[in-house]
Ligand code: FES
């Protein structure tokens with residue numbers, strides 16, 4: 053993963069109304085935006101580009117609700133300045149499904165009832181996706197540890213952990229996690 057220094061943004065920010073061109077890949081599509089150099093990636097994705105699946109809550113890197121994949125690595129988009137995403141491949145929750153086919157983590161969250169208010173869910177799904185790439189057959193304890201950066205106020209985490217274990221087993225339909 054690399055977060056770039058965007059050469060189109062001058063070292064001295066100068067005019068604080070100025071915006072700068074940003075090009076990156078968002079959910080597989082080449083994407084361009086004009087961004088203020090102090091905008092966060094979260095702000096650009098949600099407010100400018102209207103991919104509102106990604107949520108903001110704490111805006112200081114504590115809750116994980118804003119998690120997106122940056123070149124395959126889960127990161128808090130509230131802590132990334134938009135120009136740092138120049139040339140990066142960003143995946144938000146909207147990019148998980150393949151057309152009408154949900155990703156295995158989405159299927160498992162549904163099957164296991166791992167969603168209540170849903171505010172944390174996009175971040176959890178992105179983190180779960182990345183976690184399972186690194187740890188394809190986790191124990192519940194490994195899931196808890198591997199996803200400790202994502203806070204959920206509603207579920208008590210048990211069904212979330214079940215869902216990630218279930219996604220690892222990857223059979224669709226039903227929640228078979230213990
Ligand atoms: S909004 Fe980014 S970590 Fe909480």
Ligand code: FES
Pocket residue numbers: 166167168169170171172173203204205206207
């Ligand atoms: S489902 Fe409500 S915060 Fe997690």
